Amino acid sequence: MNLKSILPDNINEYADYVDEDMSENIGRMFYRGLAAHAPEDDSLLSLLIWELKSPEGNERSTSELKWIYSADPSYISNILDGYHSEVLNDGVKKTIFESSSIKKEEENALSESGFTIEQVEGSNIDVTLGECSKLPLFKKHAPLYVQSLNLLDDQEFLQGIMNILFKDDDPALEDIAFLSRTWYEPEISCYTKTDGKVTGLFLVHACPSGILTPVLLFALGADAKINIVEMLRFSVKAAEDKYPEDTVIRVHRRNLPVKKISAKLFPDKKGTPSVSGVRNEE
Numbered sequence: 001m002n003l004k005s006i007l008p009d010n011i012n013e014y015a016d017y018v019d020e021d022m023s024e025n026i027g028r029m030f031y032r033g034l035a036a037h038a039p040e041d042d043s044l045l046s047l048l049i050w051e052l053k054s055p056e057g058n059e060r061s062t063s064e065l066k067w068i069y070s071a072d073p074s075y076i077s078n079i080l081d082g083y084h085s086e087v088l089n090d091g092v093k094k095t096i097f098e099s100s101s102i103k104k105e106e107e108n109a110l111s112e113s114g115f116t117i118e119q120v121e122g123s124n125i126d127v128t129l130g131e132c133s134k135l136p137l138f139k140k141h142a143p144l145y146v147q148s149l150n151l152l153d154d155q156e157f158l159q160g161i162m163n164i165l166f167k168d169d170d171p172a173l174e175d176i177a178f179l180s181r182t183w184y185e186p187e188i189s190c191y192t193k194t195d196g197k198v199t200g201l202f203l204v205h206a207c208p209s210g211i212l213t214p215v216l217l218f219a220l221g222a223d224a225k226i227n228i229v230e231m232l233r234f235s236v237k238a239a240e241d242k243y244p245e246d247t248v249i250r251v252h253r254r255n256l257p258v259k260k261i262s263a264k265l266f267p268d269k270k271g272t273p274s275v276s277g278v279r280n281e282e
Helices: 073-089 104-112 129-133 154-167 224-240 256-265
Strands: 002-005 031-037 044-052 062-070 094-099 116-121 124-128 190-194 197-206 212-219 248-252 273-280
Touching (some): 062 073, 154 197, 190 224
Antiparallel strands (some): 002 031
C-alpha cells in the first residue's frame, strides 16, 4: 500500500471518509493524518488522524487517535505500522484512543496490533441549548462586566491566553497558544477583566456541523469561582439569541473540574458506551 500524508490541501479528497468537524482540524499545529492507498488503483484502504498531546517529547508524550477508517479491518495493521514510524519521529511514547463508532472487527484488529482495549463510558456528553436554558442557573443574566469575545482586541486576547497558560499547565487544547480568535464563536465566547487585564475566558468553538464545543473555562483571582459562573450564564443567554434550542452542546469531560461541573449541571447525562485503547510506541 502507498502511504500519503493528509494535509490542508488534500483533506477534501477524503470528505467521504472523514466528517466535516474532524476535517477542519487538519492544519492545526499538532494534528496529523495518514492515508493508505492501494498501489494498483489508488483506492483508499485505511486512514488515521491523530493529535500530538505532549509535543515537547517529554515522558508524558502521547498521541491520541482521533479518527480511524478502514475499507476492511485487515488494512488497519499496515497503516498503524506507518503511523508508528511517524509518531516515533515526534517523540511519542504512548498512543491512546476513545471511540463510540469502532466496529467489533476493527476493535479486534487494533487489539492484534498491540492495543489494550476496554469498554468505557464515553468522555463526551451532549446536551441541548434548550436543556441548558431550563436550568435555574441560567435564568438570570450575567453582569455587564462579562463581555463577548468580539469586544476584545487581538493583543488583549493573546495576553489573556498567556496569563491563563502561566497558571494552567494542562490546557484543554494543545495548540491554544497558536489558535486565533477566529477559531472561537465570538458572540457566545466571553471574558472578564480585572484591573484592565483579562483574567477570565470562556471559549466556545462552533463546529461546521453546528455543534457547539466549550474548549476553555478558566478564571484567575479572588473572584474566579464567581466569574466562572457568570461567564457560563453569559454564554447560554447569548446562545439563546442566536441558535435554536435543539442546538447540541458537546461537553468533553477531560478532567476532574469539568466532570464536577457537568455532574452538577446534568446529573442524569451519561457518555455514549465507547471503546478505549492504549499502546506503547517505544
